[in-house]
Amino acid sequence: MTVFKPFSYSYRLESKGFFFFITLAFLFSCEQEQLIQPKEIIQVEEALADAQIITSKDGDRSNLLVEGRFDPTIEPVFHVQTGTSYGFEVSSKRARRGSNAVRLELRRNTDQIRSEISLAGETKRERWYGTSLYLPGNDWDSDLNADGWDIITQWHAREDKGEPSRLPPISLVVSKGRLGLVVYWATREKNTNATISGKKIFDLGQVEKDKWLDLVYHINFSHKSDGELVVWKNGVKVIDYTGPNSYNDKYLPYFKAGIYKRKWYKISKRVLYIDEVRVGNGNATYKDVAPYGSVIVNPAADTPAKNKKLSLKLINANSDLLIKTITNGATLDLATLPTNNLNIKATPAGAVGSILFKLTGPQNKKVIESEAPYSLFRDKNGDFPSWTPKAGNYTLTATPYSKANGSGKAGSPVTVNFKVVNLAKDGSGTPTVSMVINKNKGVTSSRNALLTIRAVNATKMRFYDNSNSRWTNWEPVSSIKAWTLSRGDGSKWVKVQVRNAAGVMSASYADGIILRTK
Incomplete structure (x- = not known):
């Protein structure tokens, strides 16, 4: 029997089929997917509303809908889902800030699969989230089995009537000692796991234990190409993705954090601490939701959009992950880039109708993109085709327009000159x-x-x-x-x-x- 600890909100519990297995493709030579049926899933009825702006305990944060500091106890907007007496507690053993944090635990010798806290479903597409997570090394041995993964944060779908439960559209996963963000989407109105339109996996590096991991998310939920997902890890932007990131459902997803684990091997216990959980509306900023003291490492790259010009970014066409922003005078060394399968994406400072690209150099190209993500070699539902540039000097100009197909009022063009080299040929490149x-x-x-x-x-x-x-x-x-x-x-x-x-x-x-x- 799974125990639910409700607070001031009321919830409806449904027993539904919930099939999913995640294997990070970038970690394994053979990607596998297995469908597993858990026992229960929560269906949240209530929703966050933009009218519920709260006052932060810090006093210098605005546009907040939720702030979880857990001092002295858990705030009533959170719902607790656990199945044991030890699965949840507000603990003073460690805290990101203040005196307490939520402590969640799972053990192998029970039939429980989750110990999590959750919030109500969203009512608006654009949201900001901030969390701080702590994985104690003594209670979080790395499970190197391919199917020994754990989900520690997720945005869970709210199924339409008649739909089965599906993979969470966005989830933060620990697999084989690495951290990854997995994104699924579906464009059809009625869908199952078998009809999901696509997925993306973002590798966020090896799991760091015995330290607080600060994460900030800026999400614009959409099953279309106008979805957005930006993630900062300890103040460093690690994901800047434009494209579909959710399902074609009537209702938007809801947030959950904690431990979800289906399979145990020699691992016998999981403990996770959570602190400083915040949700901001579409007008929020990084500093509104970030854990206290967590600052953007490169603030110039993340100033508000109204203060930025259009930027040009080099994309890994294999993973659709940002490699870096292309600045004027940059040198791109094919020997040291993570791949030679590339693309270039333009990120406008505000709303635009289209962007005109003009590339000159050893290879020439001219293209108009009228739908986000705006890329030099186009895309299909956020999946970027690859371009391997020839060595030489290039000039790329991107001009935004107010209307589709390069019509309407032209904005300020951005031009970058960059060089493509391959230093592996003479052995002097970065090893x-x-x-x-x-x-x-x-x-x-x-x-x-x-x-x-x-x-x-x-x-x-x-x-x-x-x-x-x-x-x-x-x-x-x-x-x-x-x-x-x-x-x-x-x-x-x-x-x-x-x-x-x-x-x-x-x-x-x-x-x-x-x-x-x-």
């Missing part, structure tokens, strides 16, 4: 490296492992694992290396680092595997 253990398998029964290495602009490599506190000696770069894992069953990880001929070293890269000999 980079990636690696997988045993072809990315999650579990091994042998200490004898094989490392597969991909190095760029590198001549030497070295290694480090969790059995000691020192690096190996430098050795010539190769694509494979035999490695002996440290003794004892459990989670193992290995780091690799490379350097180029000039002695410049790369950042280290790590991969993990579970050793199970018994």
